[in-house]
Amino acid sequence: MTRLSTAVDPRAPEYAAARGAALERLAALDAEHAKALAGGGEKYTARHRDRGKLPARERIELLLDPDTPFLELSPLAAWGSDHPVGASLVTGIGTVEGTECVITANDPTVRGGASNPWTLKKALRANEIALQNRLPLISLVESGGADLPSQKEIFIPGGALFRDLTRLSAAGVPTVAVVFGNSTAGGAYVPGMSDHTVMIKGRSKVFLGGPPLVKMATGEESDDESLGGADMHARTSGLADHHAVDEHDAIRRARRIVARLEHRRAHPAPPAAEEPLYDAEELLGIVPEDLRTPFDPREVIARIVDGSDFDEFKPLYGSSLVTGWARLHGWPVGVLANARGVLFSAESQKAAQFIQLANQRDIPLLFLHNTTGYMVGREYEQGGIVKHGAMMINAVSNSRVPHLSVLIGASYGAGHYGMCGRAYEPRFLFAWPSAKSAVMGPQQLAGVLSIVARQSAAAKGKPYDEEADAGMRAFVEAQIEAESLPVFLSGRLYDDGVIDPRDTRTVLGLCLSAVHNAPVEGARGGFGVFRM
Template sequence: MPVIQSEIDSHGEAFAQNRDAMLAAIASFRDVEQKVLDKAAEAKPKFIKRGQLLPRERINLLLDSGAPFLELASLAGYKLHDDKDGTQAGGGLIAGIGYVAGVRCLVIANNSAIKGGTISPTGLKKSLRLQQIAVENKLPVITLAESGGANLNYAADIFVEGARGFANQARMSAMGLPQITVVHGSSTAGGAYQPGLSDYVVVVRGKAKLFLAGPPLLKAATGEVATDEELGGAEMHAQVAGTAEYLAENDADGVRLAREITGLLPWNAQLPTRPAKTYSEPLYPAEELLGIVPADAKKPYDVREIIARIADGSAFLDFKNEFDSQTVCGHLAIEGQPCGFIGNNGPITPRGAAKAAQFIQLCEQSNTPILFFHNTTGFMVGTESEQNGVIKHGSKLIQAVANCTVPKLTIVVGGSYGAGNYAMCGRGLDPRFIFAWPNSKTAVMGGAQAGKVLRIVTEDKHRKAGNPADPKMLDMLEMATAQKLDSQSTALYGTANLWDDGLIDPRDTRKLLGFLLDICAEASVRPLKSNSFGVARL
């Protein structure tokens, strides 16, 4: 396979400027992550006094030491709803994919160190996305539960759609995906059904509380007076109601039981033997990924420079480059796993759309996963493009992206604008996973363009009415529109709204893709023992 010869001057001024801008973007989102950790750490004295571990301490005990762990949507909800300063980012949940007793699992913990682990509308959206990931990738789910339930300030935004999470749990059990829940503290009202719908439930003595109505509500509704323990204590659920299968003495013991349950499932034994892969590392260091994408979005670059730093041996077989050079398609491998690749060296032209649609169909035919690397202003516009059928060919491309069934992994490395976001398998086209570099921007169009469009439309409207628009008003309208769109196109804004599954350091791109491709490959060969209704406690 041809090997890419890099033309980047890693010692040049432009590279240094790009690198500095990227490092600043990385520092920006890492600072937010640290603020969330610091906020949770403030609760440690309270947890120690109660004889409990912090949620992240529980996760650390659960996961296999030294094994990889990919945190998901860590900044979901950033500065949304009640999160005024960004310290509550995460939607009340800590989640990711890691290994427990040698089994790759989806791990979820209520972040009860911040606002009692209450769930915001973004937290609900995140939990539904996590369930989608578990289903698509056939991952067992382990939940470390302790939550005050829905944030009542947003109850109307959560209540109806919240039922979808319970329906998903029931269907996951019927699929044959094991769900293990350790209840470390309060799990009340609708939240009580989360462990109830799990296949295995561990409760912590003296700490776990599961009830549909707590003592205050019970007294108000019926006049009955009862204690927490009588209504929903750990011993009651383990010894009387039968909701729980295992009774733990403390948080650490509950985590131990979850690990033992996971380890006793013949999960890995059911997999067919997968051949060992051998591969070469890229010829160029990942460190150089920091300086490739220009800090100035108007400056062009060759996406093959990224490929050279993520592909095995920096090898890449271009597909129909002479037919269209702005949409880059071709074959490469990541850690020995063959992939198709689609990236951008400019707008998507009619020929580029036709080329990419054909390439996707070929990947579907050969069962080859596809990597989408976004850096596009969208589809080419103008008379020539329209007459050459950009709508027709663009529609074919979106059809191909939407209907292909092979794993689609998306990385937003620069701009992702307009329908180019759709054609390159943005969130709405359901990629198996989607991550973004911290310099990336996602929007219907650039802020400056939007401002000018609205100015022109408003000016024309006033002219037709015979009332010329005030130039100062038009200036303010243009500026306000541009500022609004620019503020809503940043990587932090996108990840806060779950337009991606998380922000990543560009240097981790190859390692991330190798991990994700292995998850997809394992899911494709994993048999599941399904049943009609899921496992119920009778």
């Protein structure tokens, strides 16, 4: 039998401690997510509703098929910056008329939906997901354009938004724009470059330059309606393909557009899957509060894969990395999960072979991170850890099957790269609240700086200031600890969201369904030179 057993004891003190810590992290995470959900706050939301308009998330809810999930992406974008959490934009994946789509929606309660640098990064990430996975892109538009004080950070890279719309269309990926209010200046190109555009009578305004700018540029007197209203664009310019009477009608028309796309996914949905044998609730108590304490990733795998059924590959070789085959919501996956943190030469070679096998069989890969990196030391350097680590990174870099990554514990150093961190372009990357990621652990980094400073003082023949050293170490440890936390990294879009561990199976199932809209084809050779 290949069904995984479990050693988790919910009555054990260490389990209770880990669960308690997880619940505290989740409560803190909920508070940060609430900031994004609040948008511009009660005052501006009430003003928006008083104008007869729906908030961004209610527009999305009406657009989606009833009782279907919405996988929101990057909800903590801009966290820790000078801009509001969420970056005045909602993005995610949902089902419209039976078709999985990427949906973006400006939040006009936040500075009129103006785009700041994090809005741009978030929108570009959504476009990337749509293109990679061949998902139709629906833009729910209501924005005053660029947040002008931030224009120096937006103008040059912002052109990529319009580039992406044309590339999606050229690749045969449909794009739909529904304009609920202003879509001005550069923002006018969103409806202008989308395949299908819906505008609302008396509400939609699309123009390159509004009346004040036209007055300044040409001296011409004009008004919103004649310059860029829905009636004008439906009757005169031809920009509006559909002329809706109100927001609900606009959303109905958008749903009909999607229904008529006849969009076909590359792979049919799999049959119904068997649930795991073990309760997802137990995932809260598996990862210790102190990430230096090892845990068995099979306990995680057993609670997310179908039937807890897992065929392990090379279980006796390179045992610090668990590899094997499973199904998740019916989709086949190859799983790589760190068992004891450190990656040695055997683990690296095992991973490279496993990744090649997945590519040979066109099977997506799931990386579960809990690594401190590749092993260091004279013995390991002489044993070839550099070339073996490079072999694993080579395999990850040149693999062509979709990769999904979940940071469940530590993800430090080059181990983050070898386990398909953000720079290696996984289709999706999520983090648990327990995760931490940096060039190395806070204590190690502070210790390295201390050793270097001591050596420098000794080389100069100067006494070493132990008190200053202790202060420096404490400062550096606190800084790296703060910068290693998932909310900090998620704010910079280094992941696609921080998720509740109990939702991992559902999130991954939605992602696997999304990636199978595009052909899943592995690399046939083309891995470059493996140094043996």
